[in-house]
Amino acid sequence: MRDFAEIRVELNAWLDQHWSPDLSLVQWRDCLVDGGWAAPVWPSEFFGRDFSAEEDAVVAQEFARRGVVGAAQSGPRRLAAETILAHGSEDQKRRYLRPILTGEHAWCQLFSEPGSGSDLAGSTTRADLREGRWVINGQKVWTTSAHHADFGILLARTDWDVPKHQGLSYFLFNLRQPGVEVRPLRQMNGHASFNEVFMTDASVDPSDLLEGEGHGWRIAATTLSIERQGFSQTRPDGGLKGLSELRGRVYDEYRAELKIAQEPYTWYPQRAGRVDLALPRARQTGAITDPAIRQELARLLSMKMGADLAASSAAAQSRAGSNRVSPQGSIGKLAASVIARQAAHVHTLIAGTDAMLSGTESAEGGVIAEVLLSVPAISIAGGTDEIQKNIIAERVLDMPKEPRSDTGPFRNIARNATDPTN
């Protein structure tokens, strides 16, 4: 194991020589990749240095300390990169990883479909091999930032005569081609954070199939587990303190990149119920003196406290390398739903008749109204409450599964009439 101090010395020497805020973002990242500092945890054959997570953290620390912009992180591009690293061929890694790190290629995730939400493995987007190319037909949905994306990680069905999980394949899909239409998908709260992606006789070269036919579900599981580890989350400051104050071309371009990446997430705090506003609002309005509202407020604060403590305890255990089954993922997600609903209830109680209003003139400049219209999403997005409860019951409480109705050849499984191919 390398010494952390050695790493610091080597990195800083390299940075002294190469780093300049006046480079373009791509110029700088090209340099970063060439220097091996774009993704030090990656293998040395592929732009990395075989660093451990702790060593990687040292590099990140130095970047942050010196205000150096790192490799592109935001959005689903890291999901694609990590999946390609784990399952891609030599050729695929060579072709795709570098432009991900430099930020030249933006990616999106083409998994969910109108007909398969909770039941992701029920995907009916089809990929048919015709004249040496895969021809893609179908529709994907809930695709974040597809309108900015160059490529997508795509789950599509290549075999309809085997059980559902076995007939899926995983493609690296170029969105910049005819036959691909990306439409914004507006939500009930007025935001349009997602896209629909329509694919009509779009095509994929066989060299962009990951591993081989029928391995799609297994590879998708890798992607989803990376997603659950939070790889698709972006910090607002992109890891750089005071970014908005920093001057230089590389920073300007980095801020623009982050802005695009973060735009879909501006309403997420409202989706979670803005528990932080409950007490201040209760004080402002005088509702805090109302005994019945106090009870509901106390319930809200209690649940939130419990969830925060449980989460920090789980995080501590995870840092401590405890191998105990942690029910945290699904329990935390379910807790967030319950808390958000109670928060919406409390905000409504506090607002009274004013809960009819929205816009900048309304409570907290419209934030409360956005809470009331956004909270319904938290129990759906990223796995519905119902799916979380199935997981908790089966994996934490070890309760038996329900009898399945979706075994046997996929072709014979009952599915939505609106699916393109029945």
Added chain:
Amino acid sequence: MRDFAEIRVELNAWLDQHWSPDLSLVQWRDCLVDGGWAAPVWPSEFFGRDFSAEEDAVVAQEFARRGVVGAAQSGPRRLAAETILAHGSEDQKRRYLRPILTGEHAWCQLFSEPGSGSDLAGSTTRADLREGRWVINGQKVWTTSAHHADFGILLARTDWDVPKHQGLSYFLFNLRQPGVEVRPLRQMNGHASFNEVFMTDASVDPSDLLEGEGHGWRIAATTLSIERQGFSQTRPDGGLKGLSELRGRVYDEYRAELKIAQEPYTWYPQRAGRVDLALPRARQTGAITDPAIRQELARLLSMKMGADLAASSAAAQSRAGSNRVSPQGSIGKLAASVIARQAAHVHTLIAGTDAMLSGTESAEGGVIAEVLLSVPAISIAGGTDEIQKNIIAERVLDMPKEPRSDTGPFRNIARNATDPTN
């Protein structure tokens, strides 16, 4: 159709001649059966007069007006009688109906088993034909008044190689025989309103099989539908106003009969939550001035009002002969559960720390404590909340059934390890 006035005239003339409070209960009812006034709705071949429900009501009115004791009504004996009337042979009707009307035979219902509660058709009490007699082995449970019963309507499995509903048969079972043991079943609230009935090589004559082998489930459905119509309910005064004041041997014996029949039901009002006590208790204790308790009290009174109105509307529709599907049965049962739970919550809020106490010195002479310990039964007895919700979803909302796991020969269906025969 007969004229109501004619009926009154004929009945009163007959009563003038035969009725006397000094007869023994059985003497009087013998006379009543012979006169054809014990069950006028029944067919004329079997002690009745082919009366309509309206005509029968006229007779009941006259009995009530004159303070005349009617045929034995209480407990499950009427379930047995109506089932025998619908499905029994000529011989069975001759042998069993008369002593039911006179009250000489008490009956009980032997359906539920430890291993089959919600899943009544999963009964594993066995009936095997050996040397010309049915030999019964198994255990029944939740049997009201079995320790007073002479006979029971018994559901037992005669064929293990056909689907579950097809292998059941329906017997008229004599409890006064060796091999039958009746034990009281104490509940968590201290009452013992039910029995367990153990049958070990007990026997039934083939002439006491109803209809034939394998018809048990269909016949049981008749019994259950009669039960749902409320035939097993007994009014505390047995239909006679001021019964406790009436003097005469027949009244003494009638009161004794009713007392036995009603004993298992004394805690039923507490099981329903005693909503009637909520406001008085809130006033007594001053809790009615507490804004948070007021909210919960208002919720309780609202639900109760809704349920009462919905029930009276359903009853009016039913009286009006409306054939619309009435969701009332299961909805009413589910409403009663929800209301009882809210009532227990409100009673706890009102009582505060005193909710720890029970007995005559505690709130309402112990009634509140009995509420807190009895309410859990209302969502179980007579079909759990879960079963009611299945029924509401499938029959009222027409939602699809779940996939079944209990098709095919009963022998192969997974069942409880404690069942006697596996």
Added chain:
Amino acid sequence: MPLHRPHNTDHGWFPMSNDFNDEQLQFRDVVKRFFTDKSPVSAVRRLMATDAGYDPGVWQQLSADIGLAGAHIPQEYGGYGFGPVELGIIAEEMGRTLYCGPFFASSVMAGYALLEGADEAHKHQLLPGIADGSTLATLVLDNLNQVDQAGQNLRAERAADESSEHWQLTGTAGLVLDASIASLLICVVKTHSGLALFRVDRDSTQIAIEKLEVIDTTRKLYQVEFKQAKAEKIGVLDSAAMALLWDRMSVALAHEMIGGAQLMLDSTVEYMKLRMQFGRPIGSFQALKHRCADLLLELELAKAVTRQASYFLAVGEGERYLPSMAKAMASETYMNLAKAGVQLRGGIGFTWENDTHLWFKRAKSSEVFLGSPYLHRERMMTMIQESEHA
């Protein structure tokens, strides 16, 4: 006169039942057909994006052709003399279809305010126009959060000519329904002698109307500022009349919510029968079935109380807290059904393109309009305590 006039012009309920008689069922069929035809979701989406928020042609048909605008207004004031029960039927169908129009502001709120508070001459003067739909009116009733403080944001001063009934109103009222299309503002104002009703003409230059941003754009709300606006005093509202006005509006709104809630339940269950996941309709999953059963129960209880509340208003028999009980129950069941409507559809239910959010927003807005469930439960308990002391 297009509507069949009931034999009993006050009400038509058979006592103690929550259901309708044959004539009421016929009436409901007519009303249901009208709103199904005239207020499809496409129309709702179109109108909610407009400023006026209603279709004058449909309003004309509704009020003149089938006479709904004056259905509940007595015949002597130009209405059809139906009672709260028929008004409930109308409101349920409007709620079911999210009808966008001035019915609630003009016929229900202003109409009932005049009926409860205006003197006879003004009833005769103003109600016929409301009843035939030619006058669009609205009610200025501030503060809706605490009706016992109603009218305190406006100040009425007698005009220079002391002998006349001409007054000047000053102050600002929030949450005024459909103020931009109303020609007639009926204002509740606290005066030294209690609550009084004033009329102000909408085209007065002494008032300023500002459109408010709202969660539910099918229900247009405005803030109205009065600057010594010329007003005519048209009656008084004593506390019993004010309570009854609040009751009547609340029960009409409760019916509207019941109609919306029923639509949410029905449409959600239908969706669940068709939507397949894991090789089964999602409506076959037990946890979802049970949720629907719970919701059905809640709706049935709220519906029973709401209809009984109309019966109470029609005949004056029964518990006087029924209107508040109904408003609280209908609010909660509608909101719960709307939440379930989104959740049980999954992601699609959260999209703008899917119609569910239209009902969700109406539910959210109605939940607190005319007072939150919390407020109405508190009011209900106060009535219970008052009746105890009486």
Added chain:
Amino acid sequence: MPLHRPHNTDHGWFPMSNDFNDEQLQFRDVVKRFFTDKSPVSAVRRLMATDAGYDPGVWQQLSADIGLAGAHIPQEYGGYGFGPVELGIIAEEMGRTLYCGPFFASSVMAGYALLEGADEAHKHQLLPGIADGSTLATLVLDNLNQVDQAGQNLRAERAADESSEHWQLTGTAGLVLDASIASLLICVVKTHSGLALFRVDRDSTQIAIEKLEVIDTTRKLYQVEFKQAKAEKIGVLDSAAMALLWDRMSVALAHEMIGGAQLMLDSTVEYMKLRMQFGRPIGSFQALKHRCADLLLELELAKAVTRQASYFLAVGEGERYLPSMAKAMASETYMNLAKAGVQLRGGIGFTWENDTHLWFKRAKSSEVFLGSPYLHRERMMTMIQESEHA
């Protein structure tokens, strides 16, 4: 001394974690084994039917052999100097097994009352007996419904000899835990100078003890009447000390409830895996699985807060409303799990023969003991408001 003494005698938590360190895990194993062996359900059923309600032999082992009675009492007063965290571990295991004995009355209630309120001499005099289990004490603290009115049902008067600390107590206190087996009554009494602590000997002829009928017979409650009973004043409880005493007792009770709640969840889920209906284990039915998932979540949240509340008491860092938050949450999750424990077992769960009702009754009794969830939430909000003004 049988117990391993922790390095840090005050507490052993690593900051911000809800979980235990290795020594605490070891300690828990010892405690768990003890109560699993010594408090099987058969013993609970036997003891709940007796008047004394405990097994002196087991108490002897518990207090003398493994030293639990004085676990949380500082070493200078004869205890083992563990902190609230270890007390929480003990209470959780007692709650899990429904241990019947004077631990809560003597060690927790009387012990903490002396620690918070007695003067130094009386701590030295009285605590060692409590810590080694040879003295059974209890706390007389009326009214438990409103602790801010604590001690007002008793009246203390100085005995004729004014110079001495000898007093006479008069009045009646309800809900005194284990009074019949206690030899020492520690009484909280409101005096003109505030709350004071008095000791009264149980064998005084000037007190009368009446057993109360209770829902949960594993927890014996008595009414104690004092008739000019000879009492010694042993200290004062200022309002901060009284609040802390209430906090400490509430958190210990919350742990007891968490233990019981966990047992209910585990045993109910196990039952559901075995119980077959309709050809499937009932634990495979989705509606029932989801209910269990909801309950698990509620329990996890309550557990996290309860353990954090102990940590707060141990180190004095954190939100001071954590104890009331914990009591409220633990009360509700225990009650909800106990209700589910009955319901998910169906009819068998409602029988006397089945053990579920023992936990149900403990849950019901604990829900309100030391203050209902409602009361503790109100107390919590008051603290939040006070901290705002501070």
